[in-house]
Structures are given as structure tokens and as C-alpha cells.
Amino acid sequence: MMEYQTYPPHRDLSSIIKCYWTLEVETSENNGKQIIVPDGCIEMAFLLGDGIKRFTSDDRYVIQPSAMVIGQITKPFAIEPLGYVNTFAVRFYPYGFSAIHSIGMEKLKDKETDLFELFGTRISTELSKQIREANDTKERIHIIENFLLDQFKEKSNQERVVQMAFDTLNKSQGSASIRSIGKLDSSKIRDLERKFLKQVGVSPKQLGKIIRLQTALRLMLDENDKTLTQIAYDSDYYDQSHFIKDFKQVTGLNPSDLFGDKSFLLSTIFYKKE
Structure with a gap:
């Protein structure tokens, strides 16, 4: 069981x-x-x-x-x-x-x-x-x-900028650039990056990469008749090689291993239930 x-x-x-x-x-x-x-x-x-x-x-x-x-x-x-x-x-x-x-x-x-x-x-x-x-x-x-x-401590309005930035990244499936989040200037971008490291643990760019990879994984699980190229484009990757590079970076394996490798079993269960 x-x-x-x-x-x-x-x-x-x-x-x-x-x-x-x-x-x-x-x-x-x-x-x-x-x-x-x-x-x-x-x-x-x-x-x-x-x-x-x-x-x-x-x-x-x-x-x-x-x-x-x-x-x-x-x-x-x-x-x-x-x-x-x-x-x-x-x-x-x-x-x-x-x-x-x-x-x-x-x-x-x-x-x-x-x-x-x-x-x-x-x-x-x-x-x-x-x-x-x-x-x-x-x-x-x-x-x-x-x-x-x-x-639980209620966060100040200033600190909620991280939550708003996450919401923007999430709605764009991870493809929004940090500069486009709230139309920030250079000093505010650096401040947001510091807040992200403190409150999230990774940079906005890294979190966007993870969200985009999530999108691709769910497409692979839900629409497994699609090619990797189609999935890459539907997930806003520049091309298939970009998708494969990101996938290998965070898993150590190729996307094609997802269904044939039992080491991905738990991850596929987690993602299917989201």
C-alpha cells in the first residue's frame, strides 16, 4: 500500500x-x-x-x-x-x-x-x-x-512584497523577470532579492526556474502524448535543450527518465495530487 x-x-x-x-x-x-x-x-x-x-x-x-x-x-x-x-x-x-x-x-x-x-x-x-x-x-x-x-506573526505591508512577487511568478508559470515584478528600479530589485533570500531561501530567478519546471512536469504527467519540445514551449522555455538543462540541474537525470525510472515514483505521486 x-x-x-x-x-x-x-x-x-x-x-x-x-x-x-x-x-x-x-x-x-x-x-x-x-x-x-x-x-x-x-x-x-x-x-x-x-x-x-x-x-x-x-x-x-x-x-x-x-x-x-x-x-x-x-x-x-x-x-x-x-x-x-x-x-x-x-x-x-x-x-x-x-x-x-x-x-x-x-x-x-x-x-x-x-x-x-x-x-x-x-x-x-x-x-x-x-x-x-x-x-x-x-x-x-x-x-x-x-x-x-x-x-504566526502578522507580516508588515513592506514584507508582503515577497508574497506579491511570488504571486506574479506563479501566475506567469515562473517566466516573469524580476524587473517586471512591480516595475522595480535597480535599488528595489536588490532589496527584493535580499528579502527573497531571507523569507524564501532562494532568489526570485531560482524560484521562477522551479515554478517553470513544475509546470513542465505537470504537463508531462497530464498530457504524456506531447513531445518534450511541445512541453518545453508550453512551459515558456526558450527551447527543448533549455528545458533539459534545467531538469538535469535539479534532478540529475533527463526528462525522458521520468516515467521509466522508479526513483521518480514519489515525485510523480506528489505532483499528480496537486
């Missing part, structure tokens, strides 16, 4: 949280190493099963903490379950986690950070215990929402 489900957030958190999600995979259904394709979001995850290792090279890995925050992913991110998978997680919008924590999001990029490093041992231990001992997903959502609502 492999079951992935998403759940909507509380209305008071819907501006910063995209969804909650759960993933359950029986040991017999594990498909070895999995490549997680970037989606531009930051995740807070609780591993309730047998644990997961993340590869730092072809043959080296770290064991992921049982309660962690995964920052922006900008390069191949390969994981492998140690057995039974049972995960409960919060998927924040790119700027969302900065609303509950003051750390610069660029410090979380391309890695997992143990919850105790961000919220302290007492708070993270108690939260993890409550999540683990909860009876079901509904109770876990109630627990995490109480925690997040306590942490």
Missing part, C-alpha cells in the same frame, strides 16, 4: 500554508532510492515510521531527524526509506515559514534541519511527542495548527 493524501489548512493559516499531507508506504512497497523534485515550498515533516536516509553523495547518506524542516531544494535530493513510511507534514508556501520563524530561509536550503535547532529542545520534544501519540490525522492537524497559530 502507498497512500498520499493532502488536507487544507485553517483559514487563519491559509496565507502561509499550502496544505498538510500524509504519506504511508508499506515496507514491501518501497522502491529504493527516490529523487524528490523541487516544488518551491518549505516542509515541516514528522517521520512516524522506520526512518529515512538522505544521500549526500552516491554512497554516503545522513539519517533524517524524526521531526524536521526541509528548506528549499535546488539540486538532486535523493532519499530512501529504511522500512515502513508514515509521514505527517506541513507544506508552506515559499515565503510561509518565514512568518513563524525569524531564521534566514537561505540557511535551510538543500538540507533538513532538526526541529530542536529552530524551536529549542523543550518545545520540539513536546510537539513531536504530541504528534506521534495522536490518534489520527485530524488530531495531528489540530495539534500542529495550535502550535503554528501561536508562532
Whole structure:
């Protein structure tokens, strides 16, 4: 059994949280190493099963903490379950986690950070215990929402420029240039880039690349009769080679490997459910 489900957030958190999600995979259904394709979001995850290792090279890995925050992913991110998978997680919008924590999001990029490093041992231990001992997903959502609502700080109008820039990038499927976002001059562009690194963890250009890649991936999954050239143009890539270059940069593989390589199985499940 492999079951992935998403759940909507509380209305008071819907501006910063995209969804909650759960993933359950029986040991017999594990498909070895999995490549997680970037989606531009930051995740807070609780591993309730047998644990997961993340590869730092072809043959080296770290064991992921049982309660962690995964920052922006900008390069191949390969994981492998140690057995039974049972995960409960919060998927924040790119700027969302900065609303509950003051750390610069660029410090979380391309890695997992143990919850105790961000919220302290007492708070993270108690939260993890409550999540683990909860009876079901509904109770876990109630627990995490109480925690997040306590942490949530209303952002100033000035800081909302990052959210507006993200909305522009998202509507353009990642193709909008930073200069076109709000018709900014050079000094304001530099200020927006600094805010992006602080609140999102990557630059507007990097996030736009990830959003555009998302668009292409969904087209590949939903309209698999299209050629790579058609998908590249429909996703606003200059040409097919540009698309292939971006895809290899963040996954380490060619787009044509998506359907034939079992290491993409989790990513295709995640994207089909969006």
C-alpha cells in the first residue's frame, strides 16, 4: 500500500500554508532510492515510521531527524526509506515559514534541519511527542495548527512584497523577470532579492526556474502524448535543450527518465495530487 493524501489548512493559516499531507508506504512497497523534485515550498515533516536516509553523495547518506524542516531544494535530493513510511507534514508556501520563524530561509536550503535547532529542545520534544501519540490525522492537524497559530506573526505591508512577487511568478508559470515584478528600479530589485533570500531561501530567478519546471512536469504527467519540445514551449522555455538543462540541474537525470525510472515514483505521486 502507498497512500498520499493532502488536507487544507485553517483559514487563519491559509496565507502561509499550502496544505498538510500524509504519506504511508508499506515496507514491501518501497522502491529504493527516490529523487524528490523541487516544488518551491518549505516542509515541516514528522517521520512516524522506520526512518529515512538522505544521500549526500552516491554512497554516503545522513539519517533524517524524526521531526524536521526541509528548506528549499535546488539540486538532486535523493532519499530512501529504511522500512515502513508514515509521514505527517506541513507544506508552506515559499515565503510561509518565514512568518513563524525569524531564521534566514537561505540557511535551510538543500538540507533538513532538526526541529530542536529552530524551536529549542523543550518545545520540539513536546510537539513531536504530541504528534506521534495522536490518534489520527485530524488530531495531528489540530495539534500542529495550535502550535503554528501561536508562532504566526502578522507580516508588515513592506514584507508582503515577497508574497506579491511570488504571486506574479506563479501566475506567469515562473517566466516573469524580476524587473517586471512591480516595475522595480535597480535599488528595489536588490532589496527584493535580499528579502527573497531571507523569507524564501532562494532568489526570485531560482524560484521562477522551479515554478517553470513544475509546470513542465505537470504537463508531462497530464498530457504524456506531447513531445518534450511541445512541453518545453508550453512551459515558456526558450527551447527543448533549455528545458533539459534545467531538469538535469535539479534532478540529475533527463526528462525522458521520468516515467521509466522508479526513483521518480514519489515525485510523480506528489505532483499528480496537486
